[in-house]
Amino acid sequence: MRRSAPLAPGARVGLTTTIPVEVVLAAGLTPVDLNNLFIADPLALARVSQAEAAGFPRTLCAWIKGIYAVLLAHPEIQAVIAACQGDCSNTQALGEILATEGIEVIHFKFPYPRDREQLAREISALANRLGADHEAVARVQARLTPLRRQLRRLDRLTWETGQVHGQENFHWLISSSDFASDLTDYEQRLTAFLQEAEQRPPAANGRVRLGFAGIPPILTDLWPYLEELGAAVVYHEFPRQFSMPYESPDLVEQYLRYTYPYDIGGRLADLKEAVATRRLDGLVHYTQSFCFRQMFDQFLRDHLDLPLLTIEGDRPTRLDSRTRMRLEAFVDVLRP
Numbered sequence: 645m646r647r648s649a650p651l652a653p654g655a656r657v658g659l660t661t662t663i664p665v666e667v668v669l670a671a672g673l674t675p676v677d678l679n680n681l682f683i684a685d686p687l688a689l690a691r692v693s694q695a696e697a698a699g700f701p702r703t704l705c706a707w708i709k710g711i712y713a714v715l716l717a718h719p720e721i722q723a724v725i726a727a728c729q730g731d732c733s734n735t736q737a738l739g740e741i742l743a744t745e746g747i748e749v750i751h752f753k754f755p756y757p758r759d760r761e762q763l764a765r766e767i768s769a770l771a772n773r774l775g776a777d778h779e780a781v782a783r784v785q786a787r788l789t790p791l792r793r794q795l796r797r798l799d800r801l802t803w804e805t806g807q808v809h810g811q812e813n814f815h816w817l818i819s820s821s822d823f824a825s826d827l828t829d830y831e832q833r834l835t836a837f838l839q840e841a842e843q844r845p846p847a848a849n850g851r852v853r854l855g856f857a858g859i860p861p862i863l864t865d866l867w868p869y870l871e872e873l874g875a876a877v878v879y880h881e882f883p884r885q886f887s888m889p890y891e892s893p894d895l896v897e898q899y900l901r902y903t904y905p906y907d908i909g910g911r912l913a914d915l916k917e918a919v920a921t922r923r924l925d926g927l928v929h930y931t932q933s934f935c936f937r938q939m940f941d942q943f944l945r946d947h948l949d950l951p952l953l954t955i956e957g958d959r960p961t962r963l964d965s966r967t968r969m970r971l972e973a974f975v976d977v978l979r980p
């Protein structure tokens with residue numbers, strides 16, 4: 645059984661989604677994004693089945709089942725910070741189950757609706773719980789500023805020049821939620837990657853420019869398949885949000901502008917801006933089976949003025965033939 649406080653310096657703390665990681669780092673702890681841990685696990689598909697064998701329903705989002713099972717396989721993770729508001733009610737229920745199994749669960753609530761004072765209180769409460777003082781959090785935020793700028797640079801190299809490929813863009817942005825659990829190493833690798841990418845010739849014109857909206861896809865071979873079709877993915881909505889794309893010296897402001905945990909209106913503004921700035925030809929709306937966010941599909945169709953294809957994934961598998969055909973037809977229609 646993993647037990648409550650105090651968390652020793654360097655202790656590994658699981659995250660159910662992107663929360664103010666500056667606080668975790670300021671407390672001297674090691675953040676571990678459980679989504680990334682699950683999806684990178686060679687046994688990812690088996691993890692979902694393991695959770696089902698433990699009683700989780702078939703009709704439940706596979707990310708939740710994967711997080712549960714991968715956590716059991718990693719007893720070195722001493723506590724979990726669960727976003728019990730701003731993510732989904734499944735995360736809340738998962739937190740309760742983990743707590744009954746002896747895993748320490750620390751709750752973090754993104755205020756709904758978006759509210760500056762409440763968010764400031766939540767960040768302070770998290771800092772108090774983890775033992776991070778205000779100055780240490782501010783130092784970490786300043787420490788991360790150049791790194792976050794590098795991530796913005798990487799994103800620009802994706803949509804402006806095509807020197808960074810879609811899958812690379814996804815990889816770096818999605819892993820900025822916990823900096824792959826090793827900030828220094830992540831930063832060094834990112835610096836080296838950017839130096840190499842900047843030497844590449846700009847991508848040729850004529851590719852279909854796609855964006856991805858919605859939850860990070862659980863499907864494993866999307867990007868190579870789209871590349872094969874001659875399409876470039878130049879925008880990933882949520883991974884970009886996880887990288888904190890708006891620079892602000894105010895941590896509360898930074899997490900207020902982060903669109904993922906709040907209302908669809910903020911997401912829509914971000915999507916509209918991306919469609920225009922990145923000159924998207926089409927948008928793929930990825931939806932996760934059994935996720936409440938599927939309900940926004942029609943809203944996005946009604947409010948975005950570009951071709952939109954909705955695909956759905958359930959488990960961490962390769963694309964099925966029907967989805968491959970639909971993607972192929974979509975890219976063909978958009979081809980200049």
Ligand code: SF4
Pocket residue numbers: 705706707708731732733734735859932934935936937
């Ligand atoms: S994909 Fe949807 S249902 Fe699954 S954990 Fe994320 S928000 Fe919750």
